[in-house]
Amino acid sequence: MSGVTVRIDDKGVAHVEMCRAEAGNAIGLAMATGLLDAARTCAQADGVRAVLLTGRGRSFCVGGDLREFAELPGDRLAAHLGRVTDALHGALRVFAGLDAPLVAAVQGAAAGAGLGLAAASDLTLAASDAVFVAAYTGIGYSPDAGVSWSLPRLVGPKRALDLLLTNRRVTASEAAELGLVSRVVDAGRLTEEAGKTAELLARGATGAFGATRRLVAAGLSTGLDAHLDAEARRLADAAVSDEGREGVAAFLARRGPDPGVSRAT
Structure with missing residues (x-):
């Protein structure tokens, strides 16, 4: 056991x-x-x-x-x-x-x-x-x-x-x-x-959470320039994901995002 x-x-x-x-x-x-x-x-x-x-x-x-x-x-x-x-x-x-x-x-x-x-x-x-x-x-x-x-x-x-x-x-x-x-x-x-x-x-955006976890961990040992580049890449990936699109749509429609939406693009 x-x-x-x-x-x-x-x-x-x-x-x-x-x-x-x-x-x-x-x-x-x-x-x-x-x-x-x-x-x-x-x-x-x-x-x-x-x-x-x-x-x-x-x-x-x-x-x-x-x-x-x-x-x-x-x-x-x-x-x-x-x-x-x-x-x-x-x-x-x-x-x-x-x-x-x-x-x-x-x-x-x-x-x-x-x-x-x-x-x-x-x-x-x-x-x-x-x-x-x-x-x-x-x-x-x-x-x-x-x-x-x-x-x-x-x-x-x-x-x-x-x-x-x-x-x-x-x-x-x-x-x-x-x-x-x-x-x-x-x-x-x-x-x-x-x-x-x-x-x-x-109930949140799991894909965005994962990206945020990795950015915070990496930021403790990465230089500013490299970290800013990583943030930009992660943000672009998140924005075009289904989760990101649903999050923006929900915000504009003044409703909560659908937690069932996958992070996949």
């Missing part, structure tokens, strides 16, 4: 849930492989327009499955961790390549790889009782799950190093101030608000 489930609803939202509540949704090999399979399902299924990532139970994800790792002898641990990170990083690559935006709903603890999943999401809603902690160096590990890439881009390199080296706990409100999460909601309303956000995105 992978510990990950995927359900695609009739609104086009893919609900990806980590289901090892009894272990804080700790990520071992099975869970990492399950996340990769879930990401591939989202990429291959027809009609996925948004992805909602959640963790069952009290915590979103407490990080790596240290009990699993501790059971392995030293001569097998490195290879095992390689398989875990290959699968987990593969999932992050697939999610990043989707046109459908990725929304994370974080409650309880988001530690280690859980922090990485939260940081990798396009929109991250945090319950008011959520706590974020890097945790890696506290056990003598270095980061994975893209944390050393995403965290400096979200909060800046100095603040990222503060979190990565000291492993101090960051509350939901501070995470919002730092730019680690999009917004904080009452703990009792997290599921509702995250679902509404994913459904709102699912």
